[in-house]
Amino acid sequence: MKITVLMKDVPDLVEDLELEAGQLLVDDISFVVSEWDDQALEEALLIKDEAGADVTIVAVDTGDVDTMLYTALAKGADRAVKIVGDFTRRLTNRTRAAILAEYCKSESPDLILTGVQAIDDIDGQIAGLLAGYLDIPHASVVREVHTMDAQLHFIQEYSGGRMAEFTAASPVLLGIQAARKPPRYVTVAKVRQLQKSATLDEVQVVLPSTPGLTVRRLYKPEAAGHAEMWGDDADTVAEHIVRVLGEKKLLRS
């Protein structure tokens, strides 16, 4: 089983994002691995632990993705691929999907995993777009991926706690909601050791031309209202609760 995990880094939202003249100050941002991609990597590694697999991590080089790739190798991935080309941090999802499609076509993996979404891809477009480019089946909001008799079994979640079990023949592309276990820890020393001993495979891809939109200006969110502090006197707080419940018509008279 050849598994490819698509990973990217996203702004670390621990820090506030700064705007200047309606533009994001990208240089001031520190980037961290997208948490859903980290879940996808963990699920791939669990499949590898369970049934054996060759796990390749792929990232588009939009800046410093090396540490993220070495970390994935340290966790147990077999190969790390950095797609290099004339790319910036401002890649649209559609372009990113086209770049990844270019790479995946040449590799033809049995299973492609990626995070179901990212903070800069709330709709989870990448997975769908890429599946379209590759013309392979796709499911999102997926967990519990297992391989059985050359078939893939997985669960897709729906709203309201409903879920469905699927069986699919490879190749297939899945957007992972969560891995079966929390992503494993990897020590700083192990990452550093791999930075010395391992190499990242660089694959050149020409920037494809895709239709897209341009952001003219970004705005900071405007506060619609503020929290009302009720103090710590139990009676006052109780009165307020009763009042609010009454206002919302949640109390039976």
Add this chain to the structure above:
Amino acid sequence: MLRIGLIVVTVALIVVSAALFLGRLLAIWAVMKTARPLNRTDRLGERIKSVVEHVVLHRRMFRITLSGTLHYFIFSGFVILLIDIVETVGEVFFPGFTVGRILAPLVDIWVILVAVGIVLALYNRIILKPKRFEGSDEKDAYLILGLIGAIIVGIVIHDSFFPFVAPQVFHVADPVARAHFLGFAVSRLWVALGWTGPTAASIGYALGYLIDIGVVFAFLAYLPYSKHFHIFLAVPNIFIRNLNPQGELVPEPIDETMAIRNFHDFNWKDIADLYTCTECGRCQAVCPAYAAGQPLSPKMVILKLRDALNERMAENTLDDPNTASLAGGVISPEELWACTTCGACQEACPVFIEHVPKIAGLRAALLEDGVIDPNAQKVLVSWDRQGNSFGQPARKRPAWAKNIDIAIKDARREPVDWLWFVGDFASWDPRVQRLTEQIAHLLERSGIDFGILYESEVNAGNEALRLGEYGLFEALAQKNIKALEAAQYRRIFTTDPHSLNALKNEYGKFGFHAEVRHYTEAFLEWIDEGRIAVKSVPIRATYHDPCYLGRWNGIVKAPRTLLQRLGVQLVEMPRHGAQSFCCGAGGGRIWMDETGMTDRPANQRIREALALGDVPFFVVACPKDVSMFSASVTAMGVENQIRVVDMADLLAGAVGLKTADEAILALASMATVSP
């Protein structure tokens, strides 16, 4: 005939027991040779001094009076036993040989003392039954006591028949006649019974001789297979004890890994530790994790490792990759992660076994395999990304300084006299920030020239290292060292004992050496220099020694002298100073799941303070203690009986800061200015 028989038996005993003894010793030695290297033979003078202190004077042993006393009787008995062995074997091999009339009665005196020791030991084990023996091999203890009892009985028996054997069988005069007073007394019985002829006396003498010398050599052969190997290993193990700063977990920079998976990953002192353990359980009795009902006992860690080593030596599987990992296999993850690294076990151990470095190394192996508490994992990631355990942006570290109206110098940009290493909890925890602000007010008010590193400070790495994350510790240390080297300051002080320990004891291996003080030391110095005038705060209080201040760094006097200067009436808890009891937060425990804990260590500690009676203040000097003990007092609902106050609260009150706690301020204002 009798002599020849005894000589033959004695030679056979010596050969067989020496072979068994040496064979075992060499097998253990072979394991030690494959273990990691460590220099423990330097500083000869200090080492001899510590042997005198802890072997001859039994310093740690006497912390438990009964056990110390009975052990001293039996231990000294083994020294005196040498006189008996030389005399007894001598008189058989060379008729007429004697140790003289002065040494001979010493044997009898010690026979009585050892007998008293045995009785006390039995009283201790059968009647008192201290909990610390739980899990120890008690059968072995009784067997050994039985053997020792046999030896002293044998001594008296052969001494009692010797007055008859000497002239009639050995054809020499008894050179120490009546000097062995116990033997002489018993010999009167033989006279009464008429057992004084050559045959009866020979049988009696041979019996006594075999019980004494026979058991001695049987003992010798058995020792290295039993916990009583400490008779031979205790002295060398105390000799090779750690003389470096106690708070230094890792003496040298590590290239590869600190992880311990098999016995070759231990250092040779670790192997010696395993065989030196006497199963006395003093470590278990002081362990906060054990007291909290966690699965960890430092004693059992040592015993399980020793048993595993014995098994692997016997089965020749030391290099077998299929044997269970020591981390997670022989010692469970739950045991390893329960440790607070408080070091009470090491401080209590009479033979200087080092539990904490073993646990940290075993943790490192778990961590490499990704086995760690999810919350602690988050903290490790936060340290790596943001440099603090709170997962907050690095640039917000000095945010507390904006709450106060003081321009704090940036030590990166201008020279300062004192560099204040603030630490994570003091910077971010809302309960502790208040104290951090007090300290800043105090410093400004006293005209102390100080500064901070602002966002260039990162977590000191003390806990990362103790969680087994050496690489992360090193990365954090290097960041701090880079910032410290670029800053201009004369001395460092810190409000956090954990940071203090890292800066003082763990950064040296990277070439960083600076004078680092705890704030209690610094404030004491400023008060004594007359730079700070303090009023008396006349309260009755007890003081909790933080593990990383009192035990690991020996700073127990300065906080007490400071309390004295502040006019505080100090009432000590039973466990104080180096014997303090951990709050339960150390070694990364503060971030871990407490499921399965039956009695939190911090609650136990508060109960210990409450038991003093009428001591309304619980003084702490560590940010983590503020969090832990305040939470306990609230959870236990004893706010009206005891209040947790930091040393900074007392100082603020004593100086009369407007921002000080009103109750303390009121107490201080009534008092007069102290000289």
